[in-house]
Amino acid sequence: MNKTVVAFLFAGYKRMAGILIYDPSLREFEEITVSVAKQYVVEGKVNGLYWKDGFQLDERFNQTDIPVKTAVGKYRSYISGIEDIKPMYSLVRVIDTDYRGRLYEVVSNKCARIKLEEERLRKLESITKVSGCFIRKNNISLCEGVLYENRKATINVFGGVEREDRKQSGL
Incomplete structure (x- = not known):
């Protein structure tokens, strides 16, 4: 049972700190580090992402954009960079x-x-x-x-x- 990517977690504006995923078997959200996320993605255990020289959005999952959490309660679009976006x-x-x-x-x-x-x-x-x-x-x-x-x-x-x-x- 694959987990689903929900948001990227950044420390500041440019440095990725982790990823927020949803685990359907536990029905809970998990914050995971970049290294754990990379391992899951390479093994094909995450819906919405694939690995090719970094995390790539998977358009086969209709994942054409993703929220990026940059601070407490602050989200921006990964693709356009627009801040204070609606939830995705x-x-x-x-x-x-x-x-x-x-x-x-x-x-x-x-x-x-x-x-x-x-x-x-x-x-x-x-x-x-x-x-x-x-x-x-x-x-x-x-x-x-x-x-x-x-x-x-x-x-x-x-x-x-x-x-x-x-x-x-x-x-």
């Missing part, structure tokens, strides 16, 4: 349920973890950057590394309702 989000999990339909779990650079219906995900993407998926007019394409979980109930032939095994897979 990454899709980390898709959940199918009986009662709410399909839910999209996103995480932000401010350590929020939110489940959204499709309409709200589309609205969020119209406001700010959402990586981990490609949102088009007719469909939402998930990127490799985004988890899928089926929480739908099945009907037992002998009467009653059983829960399907919670299936998790990277789509």
Whole structure:
């Protein structure tokens, strides 16, 4: 199960101090050093980044920009350098349920973890950057590394309702 990059952590304006990642198996955010992050990225354990003479944003994960935390509560865009940006989000999990339909779990650079219906995900993407998926007019394409979980109930032939095994897979 891959971790997902959420933000770069800089000491000042130019020196990278670490990376903020989200670990879906623990459902928590972790700050890791540059050397640990490099090891994870080289081993292919981080969604949104690859290594080629340094950290590179992975456009296959729709990671075209990333927030950079430069001080307490201060974020800027890695690509444009614009300061005081809106939070950016990454899709980390898709959940199918009986009662709410399909839910999209996103995480932000401010350590929020939110489940959204499709309409709200589309609205969020119209406001700010959402990586981990490609949102088009007719469909939402998930990127490799985004988890899928089926929480739908099945009907037992002998009467009653059983829960399907919670299936998790990277789509």
